[in-house]
Amino acid sequence: MKLLKYIWILIIIYLACTARTCVEDEDAAAFREEKSVIAAKDSIRLVFTSDSVSYLSLRSYELTAAEKLIDFADYLKISADTTLDTEFRRHALEMAGSQFITKDAIMEDWYHGCPINTDKARETKGSVLALLNTDYWAMPEKIETINPLIMQNDSTYKGRLSFYQKWLSFSGYQNPANISGPLTIDFYLIKTMKYFGGQQLRVWDIYLGNIE
Numbered sequence: 001m002k003l004l005k006y007i008w009i010l011i012i013i014y015l016a017c018t019a020r021t022c023v024e025d026e027d028a029a030a031f032r033e034e035k036s037v038i039a040a041k042d043s044i045r046l047v048f049t050s051d052s053v054s055y056l057s058l059r060s061y062e063l064t065a066a067e068k069l070i071d072f073a074d075y076l077k078i079s080a081d082t083t084l085d086t087e088f089r090r091h092a093l094e095m096a097g098s099q100f101i102t103k104d105a106i107m108e109d110w111y112h113g114c115p116i117n118t119d120k121a122r123e124t125k126g127s128v129l130a131l132l133n134t135d136y137w138a139m140p141e142k143i144e145t146i147n148p149l150i151m152q153n154d155s156t157y158k159g160r161l162s163f164y165q166k167w168l169s170f171s172g173y174q175n176p177a178n179i180s181g182p183l184t185i186d187f188y189l190i191k192t193m194k195y196f197g198g199q200q201l202r203v204w205d206i207y208l209g210n211i212e
Contacts, residue, residue, distance in 0.1 A: 053157065053189070053204065058149045064206045065161060065187035066143040072099045072208065076110065077137040081170060101188050101207040109211040110138065113180030115167050138165040142182070149189055157189035158209075185211045 053061070075096035079089045115136055140163045147160035164181035186209030191202050 053149075058157070058189070061157075061189050061204070061206055062145045062149060062159060062187075065159065065208070066145075068099050068187070068206055068208055069140050069143060069161065069163065069185065072096050073138055073140050075099070080137055083170075099208050101190070101209050113165055113167070113183075114138070115179060135170055136167045137170065138167050138180075140164070141166050146184065155191040159187050159189075161185050161187060183211060185209065 075092045078084060078092035079096060081089065143161055143163045145159060146162045147158075149157040149159040152158050162182045162184050165179070165183065167179060188207045188209055189204055190207060191204050193200060193202050194205075
């Protein structure tokens with residue numbers, strides 16, 4: 001996530017600026033660095049586990065939602081690429097699904113504007129593999145936040161993005177122009193339980209929702 005990347009960059013800069021010199025006592029310098037790392041970890045934990053979310057954090061999470069949509073498209077591109085190993089494609093498909101709060105009808109909604117006839121896929125009751133049997137992949141463009149994140153309850157915020165799909169051919173030939181859109185997709189900021197080593201924490205994370 002963009003916010004996490006930003007925080008880690010600040011940590012690296014801080015550690016570089018406070019690195020011990022050859023004239024410092026090594027024990028004292030090591031102790032100071034250890035305290036700095038602990039303080040930085042505590043700051044990160046406060047950002048992702050706090051009960052409230054600041055205005056700036058909400059705006060950052062909205063950017064993260066756009067990144068998740070791009071990641072989802074990239075995972076589907078890998079899944080649809082028949083030149084790649086089957087197991088690798090299946091894993092990418094699982095990663096694509098993990099971006100969403102629910103996996104219901106995701107593929108069919110995404111492939112609705114695909115420049116191929118998807119009747120065969122629908123005849124197979126929306127088979128994911130059938131939907132992936134296409135020479136095209138969709139790249140989301142012009143992603144914008146049309147509804148900012150609004151609190152739904154003490155552990156959920158909801159927003160909405162708009163975007164266009166640009167369908168591209170794996171062969172690189174006869175690429176169509178934007179043929180869908182604008183589409184919209186809900187996204188959620190949800191506080192969920194996650195494991196970090198042996199520790200369990202409730203942290204904020206972004207998930208995608210329904211595509212329309």
